[in-house]
Amino acid sequence: MVDLAGSEEHAARILVASNRGPVSYSLGDDGELESRRGGGGLVSGLSAIGPEAGAVWVCAALGEGDREAVRRGVGEPGSRMIAIEPDVFHAAYNDIANSALWFVHHMLYQTPLEPLFDEEFRTQWAAYQTYNAAFADALAEEAAEGAAVLVQDYHLSLVPAMLRERRPDLRVGHFSHTPWAPPDYFRLLPDDIAAELLEGILGADRAAFLTRRWADAFAACCVAVLGATLSDDGLEITWRGRTTRLGVHGLGADGDFLRERSRRPDVADRIEALRTEAGPGRKLIVRVDRTELSKNIVRGLLAYRQLLTDHPGWRTRVVHLAFAYPSRQDLSIYREYTAEVARVADEINAEFGTADWKPVLLKVDDDFARSLAAYRLADVALVNPIRDGMNLVAKEVPVVSDNGVALVLSREAGAFEELGDDAIVVNPYDIRATAAALNTALTQPDADRTDRTKRLASAATALPPSQWFLDQLHALDD
Incomplete structure (x- = not known):
């Protein structure tokens, strides 16, 4: 638990967490850092709420330029970049998020040959846990009491439950930008890891998806894998005494x-x-x-x-x-x-x-x-x-x-x-x-x-x- 007493510096009322942040850095030939601002729905959304909202964006350092910016203490107002060890980041991002979770949700495996969930995979999964824990720690440190936290995507599926343990006072939402696999395919994952992913998202007060189809698939996985209870309207999942509400927000074009x-x-x-x-x-x-x-x-x-x-x-x-x-x-x-x-x-x-x-x-x-x-x-x-x-x-x-x-x-x-x-x-x-x-x-x-x-x-x-x-x-x- 983070002690909030007297914390004026870290008192964000709205927080966004995503793998990629609003700004990326590269090192020039002269050793100077050059910044490049991204676009997309999250950038537009944070702009819409205005600077007075006290928002903070927590993201990962993706490359050497980003990690150097963290080392030098360079950053954009309203953002916090986490420097995760490169080997941990690679295992979490490339080996788990993009080579396992992405493949499961998009149903891309050639199942006669893959996947292979061996000891190497377990080591990579431990890195994914470490990566998610780093985000949970940063969010817990930055958030004001009762703040709203919007966690983004499959890279950070474990963050809601981890953050709930650290800061039960927070209001937490998770949004999935990918499809969600139906139960039969989702259960390609090892049983304990499938359960951990679902429990991670169910740590949120609200889990949202791009379409009702993906929300229904998530709910079906919670019932099949965890034995969770689903409400009659299919939009509330109850597991171990907590209820998570499901939402659908079909992101449109700007x-x-x-x-x-x-x-x-x-x-x-x-x-x-x-x-x-x-x-x-x-x-x-x-x-x-x-x-x-x-x-x-x-x-x-x-x-x-x-x-x-x-x-x-x-x-x-x-x-x-x-x-x-x-x-x-x-x-x-x-x-x-x-x-x-x-x-x-x-x-x-x-x-x-x-x-x-x-x-x-x-x-x-x-x-x-x-x-x-x-x-x-x-x-x-x-x-x-x-x-x-x-x-x-x-x-x-x-x-x-x-x-x-x-x-x-x-x-x-x-x-x-x-x-x-x-x-x-x-x-x-x-x-x-x-x-x-x-x-x-x-x-x-x-x-x-x-x-x-x-x-x-x-x-x-x-x-x-x-x-x-x-x-x-x-x-x-x-």
Whole structure:
């Protein structure tokens, strides 16, 4: 228990905890620290509550620049960065969070061969516990009595229960940005670890998710693994005398920001460059993703190849702008997947390309202005993840589209719950059906596409990031 008596310096009334913070640091060649501010819903949310709220953001030092900033005592007002030993951080973040929990929740394992929960895994799990405990300690130190704490995502699943032990006076919420696995898949994890993860989140007063589907899956796991009790409405879980309320907050696109940013000169320049590269008069099928295994980029390319095979009239008349930005390249399976994306794109270009038509324009260098340019130009947006907590690309494209866009959307994306009525919905594993959906999208009548785009944009911006954050905060008060 932390003694709060006389603690004026550490008296935050609102706290956010996440692996990545609002600012990252890098070391310049001259040894000087350079800072870079991030964006996203949490940044917008904290801005919305104003500086007088006494908010503090607790995050991890992700690299050497961040760790050096901690050593020098450099930091942004209203933030606290935790310097965790690099080997502990690597085991917690890469080996557990991204190579185990992410794989479970996105159902990515090739189960005949993986996972293997051996002694090495147990060592990595101990690092994950240490990592979560460091966050719980920092939050306990920073929080004023009765403060509200919003803990973010699968990296910090153990924090709510740990923080409850240290500071029972706090109001704690946990938000999961990923899907949640159904019980049969979640129970791939060792029984004790599955239980520890659930008990960790149940330490919160409130556990929130992007869709009701993910909230229901979490509740089902609590019942199946722990034997917890679920209320009749499915929104309260009682375990060992405590009740945790479930919530759903479908994070939306920041429409005002996207519309303004997409009209800047650098985006206009990239629009002209993309038009020149694609060729005049051609339809554009656009996807913008990280090369994350769950995004299903390879099957999207195979579906495009099937479109060109089944409907040869589209040859030379359509171009697939595939923006696949490398992700988690420190993990070998992600490097291999990124290479496979490039290989399939090259195969399609070799099979169908002509002297003046390149069927696939693959871009792997991250360029936000170019992504916005593609959003504006897209005739079709392809969003076909195997499984996705939400997928903001599906929400962002209709918001900034110049002439209306047909959205081909996986039924396994969280965004399907809000956008499914006006999208062309696909089974992400079905290549032939996805190719047919692309053809339907390319031939969608202009008036129908325009009307659907308006409804998609309205649904996509229904809960902008700042309101998404504030709704969670207010729900803790309730």
